[in-house]
Amino acid sequence: MEINPQSxxxxxxxxxxxxxxxxxxxxxxxxxxxxxxxTSTGTLIAVRGANVLKHNKHYKYTRLGPFIFHITxxxxxxxxxxxxxxxxxxxxxxxxxxxxxxxxxxTRIANLLERWLQSITAKALSNALILFDGSxxxxxxxxxxxxxxxxxxxxxxRYNIVLAFSKMTNLRVNGHVITELxxxxxxxxxxxxxxxxxxxxITVLGDVYVAKLAHGNCAFRxxxxxxxxxxxxxxxxxxxxxxxxxxxxxxxxxxxxHIFCTxxxxxxxxxxxxxxxxxxxxxxxxxxxHSLLFGPFGKGEYHS
Amino acid sequence: xxxxxxxxxxxxxxxxxxxxxxxxxxLLVEDAxxxxxxxxxxxxMQFASVPGVLEELLRTLPDGGELMQGEDFDPLxxxxxxxxxxxxxxxxxxxxATMQNETLSPSSxxxxxxxQSTIKRLAxxxxxxxxxxxxxxxxxxxxxxxxxxxxxxxxxxxxxxNIISGKKGTGKSHLAKLLMLSLTGYKATVVVFDLNGEYxxxxxASDGKRNAHYDKVHVLTPSQNFKVALKxxxxxxxxxxxxxxxxxxxxxxxxxxxxWQTLKERDALTLHELxxxxxxxNCNQHVRDALSxxxxxxxxxxxxxxxxxEATTLEDCFFRTKEQGGAIVINLRNTSAIDRQIVVEYVLxxxxxxxxxxxxKAAFLFAEEAHLYLRxxxxxxIVTRMRHFGIFTTFITNQPDTxxxxxxxxxxxxxLFNFTNEHDLDVVSRAARVDAETVKLIxxxxxxxxxxxxxxxxxxxxxxVKVKALDVKTMGxxxxxxxxxx
Numbered sequence: 001m002e003i004n005p006q007s008x009x010x011x012x013x014x015x016x017x018x019x020x021x022x023x024x025x026x027x028x029x030x031x032x033x034x035x036x037x038x039t040s041t042g043t044l045i046a047v048r049g050a051n052v053l054k055h056n057k058h059y060k061y062t063r064l065g066p067f068i069f070h071i072t073x074x075x076x077x078x079x080x081x082x083x084x085x086x087x088x089x090x091x092x093x094x095x096x097x098x099x100x101x102x103x104x105x106x107t108r109i110a111n112l113l114e115r116w117l118q119s120i121t122a123k124a125l126s127n128a129l130i131l132f133d134g135s136x137x138x139x140x141x142x143x144x145x146x147x148x149x150x151x152x153x154x155x156x157x158r159y160n161i162v163l164a165f166s167k168m169t170n171l172r173v174n175g176h177v178i179t180e181l182x183x184x185x186x187x188x189x190x191x192x193x194x195x196x197x198x199x200x201x202i203t204v205l206g207d208v209y210v211a212k213l214a215h216g217n218c219a220f221r222x223x224x225x226x227x228x229x230x231x232x233x234x235x236x237x238x239x240x241x242x243x244x245x246x247x248x249x250x251x252x253x254x255x256x257x258h259i260f261c262t263x264x265x266x267x268x269x270x271x272x273x274x275x276x277x278x279x280x281x282x283x284x285x286x287x288x289x290h291s292l293l294f295g296p297f298g299k300g301e302y303h304s
Numbered sequence: 305x306x307x308x309x310x311x312x313x314x315x316x317x318x319x320x321x322x323x324x325x326x327x328x329x330x331l332l333v334e335d336a337x338x339x340x341x342x343x344x345x346x347x348x349m350q351f352a353s354v355p356g357v358l359e360e361l362l363r364t365l366p367d368g369g370e371l372m373q374g375e376d377f378d379p380l381x382x383x384x385x386x387x388x389x390x391x392x393x394x395x396x397x398x399x400x401a402t403m404q405n406e407t408l409s410p411s412s413x414x415x416x417x418x419x420q421s422t423i424k425r426l427a428x429x430x431x432x433x434x435x436x437x438x439x440x441x442x443x444x445x446x447x448x449x450x451x452x453x454x455x456x457x458x459x460x461x462x463x464x465x466n467i468i469s470g471k472k473g474t475g476k477s478h479l480a481k482l483l484m485l486s487l488t489g490y491k492a493t494v495v496v497f498d499l500n501g502e503y504x505x506x507x508x509a510s511d512g513k514r515n516a517h518y519d520k521v522h523v524l525t526p527s528q529n530f531k532v533a534l535k536x537x538x539x540x541x542x543x544x545x546x547x548x549x550x551x552x553x554x555x556x557x558x559x560x561x562x563x564w565q566t567l568k569e570r571d572a573l574t575l576h577e578l579x580x581x582x583x584x585x586n587c588n589q590h591v592r593d594a595l596s597x598x599x600x601x602x603x604x605x606x607x608x609x610x611x612x613x614e615a616t617t618l619e620d621c622f623f624r625t626k627e628q629g630g631a632i633v634i635n636l637r638n639t640s641a642i643d644r645q646i647v648v649e650y651v652l653x654x655x656x657x658x659x660x661x662x663x664x665k666a667a668f669l670f671a672e673e674a675h676l677y678l679r680x681x682x683x684x685x686i687v688t689r690m691r692h693f694g695i696f697t698t699f700i701t702n703q704p705d706t707x708x709x710x711x712x713x714x715x716x717x718x719x720l721f722n723f724t725n726e727h728d729l730d731v732v733s734r735a736a737r738v739d740a741e742t743v744k745l746i747x748x749x750x751x752x753x754x755x756x757x758x759x760x761x762x763x764x765x766x767x768x769v770k771v772k773a774l775d776v777k778t779m780g781x782x783x784x785x786x787x788x789x790x
Binding site for chain 1 (some may be wrong): 354355356357360363372373374375376377378379380382385386388389390456
């Protein structure tokens with residue numbers, strides 16, 4: 001996201017929060033994608049989504065997947081378009097630039113699943129806090145503005161509030177990453193950002209905060225639906241800290257959603273087993289070029 | 305199943321949940337290209353080290369330690385594949401033999417192909433056939449896991465040294481009875497030192513009636529139906545009792561020899577005369593006292609008598625068993641430690657006497673908890689000298705550390721029941737005919753009445769067998785206080 005760093009500033013003072021213990025349903029959505037292997041014509045990937053609900057002090061999860069795709073240069077657009085149609089009924093701003101490359105396709109497929117999960121959660125719950133993984137930035141090829149606006153509108157219609165937590169952010173104030181700045185206040189508090197002016201077509205559909213919700217070293221970027229009045233935004237975070245345990249300022253429900261959708265090595269082996277048994281696909285063991293070229297100095301392809 | 309690793313003579317085989325294998329099972333690792341196969345035995349099983357399993361398990365328990373409720377929409381049905389991988393196991397197998405052209409050799413010096421080898425279960429009947437574990441004098445030990453009968457050859461016990469060991473209540477005495485009765489069935493002479501009166505009813509069926517072995521079982525209870533007259537004794541047998549059981553010093557033993565000669569010349573070998581002679585014998589007072597105290601020990605044992613009519617001739621018992629075979633049960637129950645040693649010294653002395661004079665061909669000796677009555681020097685005698693005389697011993701014990709290490713090293717057959725104590729397993733694993741891992745890993749998990757047979761009888765292919773039932777009245781049960789209480 002391209003943003004003019006000169007314009008970003010904090011709205012001081014930080015807003016101190018008091019936990020509100022009024023029983024509120026908390027929902028969280030996350031998806032993950034993993035490469036299972038390579039074939040002679042393309043890549044095998046698996047996508048999975050998880051929705052975790054905390055209601056009456058109990059967690060319940062719904063997990064979708066894994067869905068396995070064999071993506072090739074030939075079928076990548078067909079697969080993506082078919083899924084987009086299936087999830088959202090009509091294709092979203094399909095122009096040549098929004099079509100993913102072979103490398104981008106796995107992430108884009110996972111994004112489609114995530115948006116769909118967010119969309120149905122927003123329509124299914126009421127008076128709930130819905131936690132997204134990431135920001136409320138729209139206008140990117142995988143998150144068109146109308147789609148994200150629709151999800152937020154659907155949520156608002158049923159008195160839900162969307163809170164989006166980003167584990168990583170590039171936003172900086174005076175050259176420092178916003179989540180690393182110390183303001184000296186005792187958590188929990190919110191520090192509102194001002195002056196965010198992303199370059200079109202990118203739009204931020206939320207008010208952006210730095211959220212330090214518990215003791216510890218971590219703070220997160222928190223986007224809250226901009227259409228929700230400011231007091232309600234603050235109250236929603238107070239309800240969150242009153243209803244969901246926070247570890248290092250990160251809500252447990254969202255942490256569980258992440259855990260439930262993430263693939264373990266065991267599952268990758270199982271999916272490889274499935275693909276070879278069920279479809280007779282031969283997974284290739286391509287030589288690790290790092291090891292091949294650099295011997296003990298090569299760290300392997302998964303290390304940067 | 306897939307071949308994974310080989311270290312020494314241990315093979316690791318990757319096994320999936322639908323390929324069931326248990327400890328003790330035999331597998332055939334066949335390399336068609338090499339026209340050879342390895343016969344391996346599963347001695348342990350471990351979970352395969354599949355990456356990500358810990359995360360998988362942790363993921364299912366995040367709600368305060370309780371299983372988290374939820375739904376999985378798994379349209380491709382990947383979950384069974386995940387559990388399939390998660391439940392994969394590594395079978396730790398010991399190489400037992402190489403098979404080439406239907407012949408077995410103990411070699412493990414070649415490596416089968418990891419990618420091409422096929423691995424399948426080797427049914428025990430096939431193994432028994434390949435290893436030629438049968439024989440002309442069959443003894444059915446019991447049934448193996450796949451319900452086939454394990455039959456050993458009685459001749460594998462002949463001339464050998466056997467050990468039956470296991471913790472209390474696992475079925476040691478039951479197997480001993482089975483071996484004894486099977487041996488008597490082949491006209492063998494069997495002597496049992498019965499410490500707890502467990503073998504007294506070998507001739508009685510479980511319903512209390514006489515069984516087929518009734519006429520072959522002779523129970524001798526010291527000081528009741530088993531007494532000896534001094535006249536029947538050889539001097540060296542009695543000296544054996546005095547020196548080894550009653551610890552008579554050498555000088556006193558020399559005086560006793562002279563007293564014995566005197567009485568023998570006078571044809572006055574009676575307890576009364578012996579007592580009188582010791583009392584009046586012209587010798588050092590200390591020697592007289594030593595002889596006198598031993599004399600009273602002999603008298604008090606009740607084992608010796610002057611009444612020839614009530615004296616038992618052990619020879620007669622042995623001769624009775626000589627033609628048709630039979631078991632002489634020496635009932636040592638309710639016998640004091642000293643008296644027990646006196647009786648054992650007498651029986652062993654007499655047995656050697658009969659064997660050295662070839663009046664008896666050979667005898668199978670079954671000794672329960674032998675450390676309680678066998679003197680130190682006998683242990684070495686048993687593995688060396690006595691085997692040559694024709695005494696083939698089977699030790700039965702629940703305290704394996706009471707049997708000397710050299711006995712384990714020399715043992716031809718070991719029948720091992722369950723042991724959980726590491727120390728006990730360590731002791732048994734010193735046996736020369738088996739490797740320590742097999743003993744430790746298989747014996748630990750044996751259920752009651754299951755026995756791991758090792759050694760000559762099973763041609764060094766350790767086999768787990770459920771010992772067959774016997775129609776013999778159970779004796780030697782522990783007396784219980786709460787047994788008849790409601």
